[in-house]
Amino acid sequence: MPIDPRDIEICLGSDDAASVAPPIEQSAIFPKASLRELLDGLAAEHIHHVYTRGQNPTVEVLERQIANLERAEACKCFGSGMAAISAVMLGLLQSGDHVLFVNQVYGPTLQLARHLERFGIAHEVVLDLNLTSIERSIRPSTRLIWFESPGTMLFRTLDIEGLTALAREHQITTAMDNSWATPLFQKPITMGVDLVMHACSKYLAGHSDVIAGALAGSRALLERIFYRAFLLNGGVLHPFDAWLVNRGLKTLPARMRQLRDDALVVASWLRDHPAVARVHHPGGVNGYDAANCSGLFAFELADARFSAVERVIDRLRLFRTAVSWGGTESLVVTPNRGHNEEDLRAQDVSPGLIRLSVGLEGATALCQDLDDALKHD
Numbered sequence: 001m002p003i004d005p006r007d008i009e010i011c012l013g014s015d016d017a018a019s020v021a022p023p024i025e026q027s028a029i030f031p032k033a034s035l036r037e038l039l040d041g042l043a044a045e046h047i048h049h050v051y052t053r054g055q056n057p058t059v060e061v062l063e064r065q066i067a068n069l070e071r072a073e074a075c076k077c078f079g080s081g082m083a084a085i086s087a088v089m090l091g092l093l094q095s096g097d098h099v100l101f102v103n104q105v106y107g108p109t110l111q112l113a114r115h116l117e118r119f120g121i122a123h124e125v126v127l128d129l130n131l132t133s134i135e136r137s138i139r140p141s142t143r144l145i146w147f148e149s150p151g152t153m154l155f156r157t158l159d160i161e162g163l164t165a166l167a168r169e170h171q172i173t174t175a176m177d178n179s180w181a182t183p184l185f186q187k188p189i190t191m192g193v194d195l196v197m198h199a200c201s202k203y204l205a206g207h208s209d210v211i212a213g214a215l216a217g218s219r220a221l222l223e224r225i226f227y228r229a230f231l232l233n234g235g236v237l238h239p240f241d242a243w244l245v246n247r248g249l250k251t252l253p254a255r256m257r258q259l260r261d262d263a264l265v266v267a268s269w270l271r272d273h274p275a276v277a278r279v280h281h282p283g284g285v286n287g288y289d290a291a292n293c294s295g296l297f298a299f300e301l302a303d304a305r306f307s308a309v310e311r312v313i314d315r316l317r318l319f320r321t322a323v324s325w326g327g328t329e330s331l332v333v334t335p336n337r338g339h340n341e342e343d344l345r346a347q348d349v350s351p352g353l354i355r356l357s358v359g360l361e362g363a364t365a366l367c368q369d370l371d372d373a374l375k376h377d
């Protein structure tokens with residue numbers, strides 16, 4: 001599927017006739033002409049500019065863009081991806097509820113779920129992506145199914161439409177972390193997902209210089225999250241950071257095209273390398289279209305010892321060693337900490353796993369860098 005021309009227009013902000021970049025409204029408060037007007041604003045802070053912990057005009061520009069890209073009614077931005085995830089959990093769940101996590105999900109999301117046990121919220125992780133197995137894990141108390149597709153580290157995809165149909169049957173809300181695909185390559189709302197979450201810190205901002213998060217979904221669901229969690233947790237996105245994400249969006253289609261194409265070249269080059277046991281890239285697997293892939297994937301070394309992983313990572317030059325992903329620079333990391341092999345195997349992850357975030361250096365240079373690092377001498 002080529003990138004939808006409408007999405008390119010949304011990213012460029014073509015509907016704003018007044019300016020190409022939105023003004024940065026760096027103000028904490030928005031005074032009103034009368035007490036009546038202030039009271040009206042306070043009665044509906046999710047749509048009025050009263051205090052920047054609630055709404056801010058610059059942040060709202062970005063929220064409209066993300067809602068449009070996701071084909072959602074509404075969007076709320078947050079000070080980080082984790083603030084958005086926390087707001088979903090705290091806004092929609094209560095003591096006695098159960099959350100089902102499907103597929104490998106972002107580590108801190110699960111850490112949050114473990115902390116929520118203290119408040120009587122239970123959870124379970126399903127790694128068998130067969131719909132029958134997923135249905136078996138649904139309990140009468142399951143209120144939320146949270147998932148990623150492709151999932152963290154192994155990039156396994158699941159039948160999103162099948163999963164959302166199953167959830168609707170059981171009257172369970174679905175929430176999906178769509179940071180990997182971006183709305184250009186996957187639009188979960190159109191597949192029946194209720195809430196879409198983005199770590200805008202990654203591809204949407206795209207330059208490793210801002211931390212931001214977003215939720216897209218129905219007005220009703222987002223209003224509930226706004227009053228029960230967002231306004232009270234205080235995980236607010238600053239106007240300047242919203243402006244940076246807005247600027248990042250302008251080049252999102254161009255960046256994603258290059259990242260996708262280069263990652264496909266690097267992945268297929270790695271598949272043929274004798275030091276590589278396996279490549280985890282979702283392109284063409286289980287019917288997932290290679291044209292809808294981003295630049296983040298992983299591979300396994302044939303020699304899965306920590307010392308071998310460390311040696312390869314330390315020899316890479318263009319791939320810089322860092323957490324996070326989605327910027328212009330290529331990055332490398334491993335879930336292997338040198339002492340957690342058992343934990344990794346329990347999650348079906350090989351200790352020889354190395355994750356790459358392909359940047360804009362060009363596929364030829366990146367393959368050369370990998371070739372140098374994988375050489376035995």
Ligand SMILES: *Cc1c(COP(=O)(O)O)cnc(C)c1O
Pocket residue numbers: 080081082083106152177179180199200201202211212213324
């Ligand atoms: C980084 C990340 C998050 C969290 O986003 P932050 O902005 O770092 O809080 C959530 N999900 C995925 C898949 C991520 O990679």
